[in-house]
Amino acid sequence: MRLALTSAAALLVSTAALAGNPPKAADAGLSYGPRPAYLISKLPEGALKDKLQSCAGQTPQRSDFSIGHRGAPLMFPEHTVESNIAAAQMGAGILECDVTFTKDLELVCRHAQNDLHTTTNILTSDLADTCATPFTPADGETPAAAECRTSEITLAEFRTLQPKMDSADKTALTAAAYQGGTADWRSTLFAGGATSMTHAESIALFKSLGAKFTPELKSPAVEMPFNGFSQADYAQKLIDEYKAAGIPASDVWAQSFNLDDVLYWIENEPEFGKQAVFLDASYDLEGFDPNNPATFPHDFAELHAKGVNYIAPPMWMLVTSEDGKIVPSAYAKKARAAGLKLITWTLERSGPLATGGGWYFQSVSDLTVDDSMYYQLLDVLAQDVGVEGVFSDWPATTTYYANCMGL
Numbered sequence: 001m002r003l004a005l006t007s008a009a010a011l012l013v014s015t016a017a018l019a020g021n022p023p024k025a026a027d028a029g030l031s032y033g034p035r036p037a038y039l040i041s042k043l044p045e046g047a048l049k050d051k052l053q054s055c056a057g058q059t060p061q062r063s064d065f066s067i068g069h070r071g072a073p074l075m076f077p078e079h080t081v082e083s084n085i086a087a088a089q090m091g092a093g094i095l096e097c098d099v100t101f102t103k104d105l106e107l108v109c110r111h112a113q114n115d116l117h118t119t120t121n122i123l124t125s126d127l128a129d130t131c132a133t134p135f136t137p138a139d140g141e142t143p144a145a146a147e148c149r150t151s152e153i154t155l156a157e158f159r160t161l162q163p164k165m166d167s168a169d170k171t172a173l174t175a176a177a178y179q180g181g182t183a184d185w186r187s188t189l190f191a192g193g194a195t196s197m198t199h200a201e202s203i204a205l206f207k208s209l210g211a212k213f214t215p216e217l218k219s220p221a222v223e224m225p226f227n228g229f230s231q232a233d234y235a236q237k238l239i240d241e242y243k244a245a246g247i248p249a250s251d252v253w254a255q256s257f258n259l260d261d262v263l264y265w266i267e268n269e270p271e272f273g274k275q276a277v278f279l280d281a282s283y284d285l286e287g288f289d290p291n292n293p294a295t296f297p298h299d300f301a302e303l304h305a306k307g308v309n310y311i312a313p314p315m316w317m318l319v320t321s322e323d324g325k326i327v328p329s330a331y332a333k334k335a336r337a338a339g340l341k342l343i344t345w346t347l348e349r350s351g352p353l354a355t356g357g358g359w360y361f362q363s364v365s366d367l368t369v370d371d372s373m374y375y376q377l378l379d380v381l382a383q384d385v386g387v388e389g390v391f392s393d394w395p396a397t398t399t400y401y402a403n404c405m406g407l
Contacts, residue, residue, distance in 0.1 A: 030060035030091045036400035042372035048379055055404035063402035064093035065382070067214060069346045069391035070111060071095065075187045077163040078119065079109040081195040081205060088209035091399035094253065094389065095211045097202040099238055100218045105229050106155040107199035107237060111166070114221040116148035118168045120161040120196075123148070123175040127157055132221075135175040143170035144178050151222050155198065163194040185351035199238065203245045213247065214277070216255040235264045239272050253277050253343075255312065266307040277310040277343060278303065283317060290317040290331035290363065300338035310388070311335055312343040315377065316363040318385050326364050326380040336386060344381060345391035347374060347398060375401065382407060 037056065043049035071083025072090065084095050097109040114132070116122045123135050123146055133147035146168075150158060165188055169181030182188055197205065199215065206213055217238055224231045235256075242252050249271035256262055257279040266273030282288045282297050289295045290313075303311065318332040335342060350358050353373050356365035361373065378401050381387045392398045401407075 029089065030062065030399075031089055032060055032396045032400050033090070035394060036397055039371055039374050039397060042370055043375055044372065048375065052375065052401070052404055055400070058403055060091050060399060061403050062088075062091045062093045062210060063399050063407060064212060065389050065402035065407045066090070066092045066395045066398040067094045067096065067343070067389045067391045068092035068211075068395050069096060069349070069393050070098065072394055073166065073186075074348055074394040076190045077165055077194040078111060079197065079202075080163050081197060082190060083194070084202070084205060084211075085209065086190075087395045088206075088211050090394070090396035091403070092392075092395035093212060094214050095202075095206045095209070096214045096216065096391070097197070097199055097206075098216045098218050099199050100150050100220070101226075101229070101234065102150050102155045102158055103152060103227075104154045105227060105237075106158075107241065108150060108155065108158055109197045109199060109202050110150055110218070112218055112221070113151055114147050114149045115166070116150060116153075116161065117146040117178075119166045120148075120163055121179060122161055123179060125161060127153055127161065128175065130157075135178060137173040138171050144168070144172045145170075146175075146178065149221055151220070151226065159196065161196065163196050164188075164191050183351060200241050200245070203241060203247060207245070207247065212251040212253075213242065214253040214255060216279070217258070217261050219258060231258075231261070232264060232268075235261045236268065239265065239269045242272070249274070253310065255279050257281050259308075262308060263306060270307075273307060274309060276308070277312050278308050280311055280313040280317070283314065290329040291320055293330055293334055296331065296334070300335050300340055304339045309339075309341055310343055311340045312345065315344045315347070315360055315381065315390075318342065318344055318387070319363055319377065319380055321364045321366050324367070326367060326377060326384075328380070328385045329363065332385045342385065342387045343389045343391070344385075344387050347378060347390055347392040348394040349392075 040052045068087030070078035072086040076083035076086050098111045099107050100110045100113040101107055130152040131148035135146040138144040165182045167181040169178055172178035215238055217235055253275045254265055254272055255277040259278055262276045262278045265276045285297055287295050318329055319326050320329045350360050353368050353371050357368040361368045390398050
């Protein structure tokens with residue numbers, strides 16, 4: 001294994017030391033940092049602001065309600081050791097490794113099988129010629145483009161790549177320039193020397209940090225079977241790596257947008273299947289409306305009868321705007337009534353909210369006028385919708401809320 005537990009522990013110590021809290025154990029030295037207080041200060045006067053401000057002196061505690069989305073990618077390169085240590089230091093009780101595979105069928109942490117051109121330096125490395133679509137510069141109204149896949153390189157080759165903030169400059173004329181384009185509300189300050197991980201290495205790291213696990217089996221960018229590797233083999237290998245590491249099924253929430261993957265786990269690995277999470281992409285379907293049950297593609301009661309216990313739509317599908325307030329959507333009510341537990345994504349992924357919040361806030365964009373909406377939405381998701389957990393690109397925000405509300 002490339003990442004020894006000793007090096008993970010050393011990174012934990014160094015990260016905590018920067019915060020002025022040298023850890024005495026894997027869950028010690030937690031810190032909210034300044035962001036929760038900043039967001040709370042933006043809240044309108046009222047009960048929510050009073051309650052959150054009353055918790056200003058609380059001691060941070062790890063919370064399973066707080067889920068690190070690819071670690072803490074608001075500031076750190078996603079799916080790296082450093083990103084996940086930062087998320088753990090913010091009290092995220094559950095950490096995520098999006099799982100894909102290499103040419104030699106090793107599982108690695110990467111948001112997509114075909115994202116190496118935006119998340120690593122592959123275009124300026126010796127592996128550039130492995131890309132499925134080589135870099136092409138911008139030309140008039142045609143944007144610059146590339147596509148590079150983990151399935152085109154071996155694990156040994158993957159390890160040579162340098163992770164970076166997920167971004168691309170589509171106006172670029174060179175491959176080097178294309179690798180820029182980081183959103184101005186993110187940062188490259190913590191990108192230098194970031195360390196990628198295999199899925200097995202993520203398990204060892206997360207365990208050493210005192211966190212639980214939510215791996216996502218990513219949809220392949222290649223036709224399956226691939227080199228004799230079937231979709232079932234892929235789903236099984238993910239689970240096998242937890243079993244090999246001695247991780248109890250109760251600490252793992254395996255996810256997939258592919259319902260067949262979830263049903264595979266329920267049938268073939270029932271202990272892990274109990275907490276398998278169906279990621280719902282109904283929003284991709286024409287005519288879907290989270291407030292019109294006639295447009296729902298899934299029968300929630302039928303899903304539950306098949307053994308699906310968790311469903312995870314994006315935040316905006318769970319809420320709507322009504323008389324100037326955020327309230328649960330019909331989707332949220334129907335799913336809960338059918339006995340499904342809800343997890344949602346992704347807080348802190350939208351940058352400043354002064355212009356409506358973009359995709360993640362689209363159902364409450366009329367109410368989204370400043371960054372205080374992060375906590376206003378989170379409060380409704382927790383108290384009225386009743387979600388079990390929230391993914392965040394900066395888990396301190398969610399951890400603070402969970403600690404203050406006793407979640």
